[in-house]
Amino acid sequence: MNSLILLLILMFGGALFAFILNKFVPALRDIFVVLLMLGVSYLFFSTGISNRLNFDVLGIHMQWGFTSASYLFGIIVVVLGSLALIYSTAYMKGKDRLGYFYMNFLFSIGAMLGILMSRDLISLFFFWEIMTWSSYFIVIYSGNDVDRRGLKYMIFSAIGAYSMLMAIVIVNSFIGSFLLEDVFASIFAIGSGYQIAIAILLMIGFGVKSAMMPLHVWAPRAYSESPMSYTAVFSGALSKMGVFGFALVLFNLVSTQNWLINEVVAWLAAITSVLATFYAVIQSDAKKLLAYSSIAQIGYIIIGLASNTYLGVMAGLFLAVLHAVFKSTLFMAVGAVERQVGTTDMTKISGLIRRMPWTFVATLISIIALAGLPPLGGFVGKWMLYEALITSGHYYLVIMVFLSSTAAFLYSYRILFGMFLGQEEPEFAHVKEAPLSMLIPMLILSGISVLSGSHPGFILEPIQSAMASFGFQSNLPHESWWELTVLFNTWGDKVALVNVLTSIVGVFLIALAFITIKGYKNQRYVTTKDISSSGEIIQPEDNMTFQIDFYKPFERAIWPLLKRKIDDYYTDFGKGLEALFDFVRRFYNGNGQFYAIYVMAFLALLLIAGTKYFGF
Amino acid sequence: MVISPVQYIAIPLIAAFLIPLFGKLNKELVRIIPGLVLLYLSYISVVLMNQVISQNTMIVEIIAGWRPPWGINLVFSPFSGFLASLFSMLGFIIWMYTYNFKREVEDAQTEKFYVLMMMLITGTIGIVLTGDIFNMFVFLEITAISAYSLTAFYRERDGAEAAFKYLLVGSFASFFILLAIVLLYSQVGTLNMADIAQKMPDVNPYMKGVILMLFFVGFGIEAEMFPLNGWAPDVYTQAPGPIGAIFAGMVVKAGIYGLVRVIFTLFDVHEIFPLLMIMGVITMAVSEVIALRQGKLKRMLAYSSIGQMGLVLVAFGIGTHEAVFAAIFLMFNHAVIKSLLFLSGTYLVYHSKEKNISDLDGIGKSLPFTSFLFALGSLAIVGLPPFAGFWSKLYILMAAADVRLIAVIAIILAVSVVEIVYYFRVLHRIYFRERISTIEIKIPSFNAKISMLILAIVIIVIGVYPDLISGLIERAATDLLDKQHYIQSVLSVGLH
């Protein structure tokens, strides 16, 4: 059997089997799902990109198979999926409806693989929708639909998916084929009006999944309310499907002369990232903070893709991979805190650093990667993005990105401080470190973040082959990508990452050794209750941590931007629609006589109009 | 016994009249006989369809030795045969569902129920199979009368009111169709549809228009076209659950069959297609929008059903081969899926007086199987892959795109979003609310479960592998569009 089909059968069949297994032998469920996912990962990695499967359904020719671009995203999906499932076994322990949860979990991973292996628009859409509803079912898994977040997610997904579908059928009506290669080959032959319309409709579809402004309103709640083990996949991999789609559209369906679309997309993404960052800054719930942060980060990725330069696209894809790595780590870490402490409200928790040190380490590394500080991987992506934008003349765009990533320091610090630093409270004294099966995925992912900072070549190599399949030819030195440690821009400026790493680590170690050895004997640890407080004596039960209105001054500085949320506009629009619908409903007033009158009137109208318009 | 299409009409009718007699012998026979009959009909459907498809002909059955165009005849063409097969199989599944339905309370009325149900099914099958326009009117009346009675089956105030509305509007339908037939006969002097189609070019265009409009409105009422569908929501709500499934799955389909047969074969005027499409779009948009604001489950399903019929009309109105294919596919999908929704939905609100959606809160835990099937049906009806509804919607869109009806595509998709909203709202209530309602729940009987499961499996199988049925539908679409072939096939029987 073709391994592509086997892959899908394993995923979907396995999902159903997990559901049934949970009914009869719940004990085996966890082992089964993890083994299944690992098996699928193995199968995925053994499936080359040359494997193609052609078949017809309903007279529609379809083709499956990975390209090197989708393979790159596939790696994200299977790696994150496996790790998140391992994490999930501990995280979800003791919750109910696990069969339901794992079924949808596996469904959505399977659907993502399906999306990536689709070489035609129909199977793309087919799996896209499976992904949508399976993720919807997980979003509402945790119970009551507070302010209808699940529905909002579904509505936006549906709008996105259907505009995609519209584009797909229009494309087909011109080209007569759904195959991506045919579409790419002949898209430029059709009228430019339709061409732009198709691109925009497709981008609405992908923009919803990648939570781009102004289609992002579902995302914060959906990310923050699904179980964290799934959010890791949701934000890490599922939103990347939108990015993947954007890549397809921007590189293959928008002609290069059409710079306006690229420009508009890039600016939308930039506004998304700035606003989402600002919203993230003012959140006090760690999950929502990360949710907004995800939106912002995907904004960078899309800016990179839309910059349409070699370095920019590489930066976008690199950030896509890396965002999957560090953001899922962060969601996992927050999930670990949620599981061990019971809340993620940062105004309630503080000082977990000594209780959950490994979780802190994973969070710290991921945050450094997120903030884009050298020497971790985030810096590499950010650097490439900035340089790409600067060298290609997107001067103001780069300022937006800078604004967003500088403001990102604020929430980066917030999340570390809010959960791990600050006063160590006696009420958290009993908190224990998360179980090993939650820590290991986090630490593995953190390791990738670290490694990618000095030796990004091992990620850039698959990215480069992905870009070749998007039609970008390298103009950079690329003999030994694995060892690539020097980044270049097109002006020839460079950053030598190993030098950076050596310098930072060297100075850090020397300084650390110095400060530790100097006066080692008289070095004292004191509790966080013993702080200088103008002489006031803090009792153990006094919480002196500063948590509420953390960034109030900043909030005051940017208040014009926060005055009215886009969400409100949608709510008003929805209310208006419902009122209109209620009005329409009055047509059926329940009175039989009226219905009879309608019939007569309609007939009369037809007879009158019929002679005029229908040519009798 | 030689298998012939006439058995579709004869056996169920005979059975319907014999049921009370058998009821005297044994109560249980009343329940069993319809099943046997429908099973047999399903069997002959398979045989006949096989014959029709493999030999690429259509079976024209002459009744009482009168050859066309003079006598009454039955035409088992790929299109009508497909619908007849669908109706008989669906009928069998619904019979399986009804076997134990409300047994404890309704025992005394069982006979009546099954007699009416058999008549209803006979009527619908008759509509699609007949080759005679007046005969079609007769079957329409059989259908209508049994439908009126079934609507008022529970002998409640609301039921009676709904039946009355149906009767009121339905009698308009009968009147218009009869009037149209009379006028038509005055013009062409024949009642055989093939013959009419052949002679149609001779008809005075003005007269032609009037007749067509009368047919349009008459069948439009049965096909639940806006603004003629005022009766429908009440009827769906008040009729017993499985009857709702029959309405949605068969009666409406028969109405649509009548409409498209008249438009495509008898008149073949392309000027009417835009009207059909526009009416379809309006029907769809208005009813889906109203469905969003419904508080009662069955009313919501009813409006949704109307909306789907609107979509079918749109597809027929586009009129290309692809569109007709999509329309027939959607008719099939809708019959299966909406039946599943009605059947499972009935158990979800089994004891609820008001049948409010809010009564469903948290029922997913008490009725996991039924709720699951309902959820599956909901996902399928809104056209989410990998369920059957997706492919038909896709084909309709493709057909619309091919003739550049971008606005229609946009409206269909916008309406689909509305559809998603109200179905998912119900699903959310089923699964993610705490159960507060004290209404007793009813566990479906085993046979009901089996019948629903069959429908669900059909939905999934068609969804994953639509080619299983696309061949049949393809032939049906070809048949509908190929007017000459129809005329020749029917009339050639007459010439021999």
Added chain:
Amino acid sequence: MNTILIQILGALATILLAFIVGMFYGGAHRKVIARIQNRVGPPIYQNFIDVLKLYSKETSINHGVMQHMGPVFAITASITSLMFVPILTDGNWFSNLNFSGDLVFLVYMMVFGSLGMALGAGQTGNPNSAIGVTRGLSQMVGYEIPFVMAMVALMTQFHTTSITGMIAVQQQSGTWLMFSNPFAFMAAIMAMLGMFSYAPFDIVTAPAEVSSGPISEFGGKYLGMMMTSGSIFAFVKLALFVDIFMGGASNLVVLVIKTFALYMIPVLYGVISPRYRTEQAITYFWKWPLFFGFIAILYAAF
């Protein structure tokens, strides 16, 4: 092996230079303030005494490993930034690693220390520290934007993102960049006011409000290391500005003159200013500096 040794020795020399210059500038800062306030002021070498004293304090108290590492982060950032900033334009002196990084990298490297420091401050659990950190980070968002705008303007104008490239441009044309793109210089200088965190932007460590903010729990060797880091960092910033806007320095004397002249801008602006509130500071940077930055980019691009 030999080259590595030379490299390390060169780095040590650079650090020493930066430390000494920075310390003296710190002393000069205090002296200038004192003179303007009609005081005698401490001797110019006072900061050396302070640092030495801090290192010689006997006990040192911390609240955990992050606090212990906070000053290490700070000094790592200062020294690493120092390694990547060209000190002298002529000869191979003090060249360190300045060919392996560029401006974008430096912008990020300069942030590294404050964030690391912020982590250390966070672990102390002192509310004043956290407040100070939030103020500092908010202010950073304020001044980074005009600064980056100035940098982007220069980069786009001269098609290079490296500092050595900028110096080369100035040596070729013979004009300083502060004259080539005066708007960028204006924006950058106004951003520099914020970078130095002297009045009116001393909101982070405002002793009267948040009892010296992030560093309120740091004493002894920790404070000493932070002062060291601060001095080096001040030198880094000045050297960077001199390199970019004033054509670099060919020898140490020129370097000192130029950096001192530049240093006096925030110092003198500070002594006559009261302190801003945080949001005032942010909006300060988002008015005129932003405008200048905007113009600078336009000027550079067209």
Added chain:
Amino acid sequence: MYNDKNAQTIVDYIQNFTRKNSLFMLAYGTGCGAIELPATLTSRYDAERLGVRGAATPRQADLLLITGYLSTKTLKRVIRVYEQMQDPKYVIGFGSCTINGGMYWDSYNTIKLLDKYIPVDVYINGCMPRPESVISGFQELKRLIAAGKADGAKKYKENLEWYRENQKKVLKNWPLVEYNW
């Protein structure tokens, strides 16, 4: 010379030089005397030229300047602050109140002699001491530091029980955690 215990090594000499020339002062302004400090620190007397500068928190401070009487309420805070300071640390008692209660001699809730509770290195007497006296107090402290005799902290550590006893006599419900050095 080698066996002279009071002799300073060169390291000690440098240390004491830096310590005396860099006094980070935490002024605990309890009473009316706090008003003299601004004058001491600003233009006219300019203590900064002597290396004295203010510190905001006890962690950074070397010198605790107690400017007046201490009630039982403020005493515990002073003790707290003193204990939070890091070695080496010095205390200057400022004004008569710290020496003998001054004008609060008869008060029921002020302490009379500061030295009983925390070790005081230098007293500056007067009510109020003028800035000149304060500066001379600083000079005196510097002299002591240079000579290596400003060892109040050592005394406190060695005689902790005695100090604690005195402190607890005044402070009835003992609010402080026992210090862990």
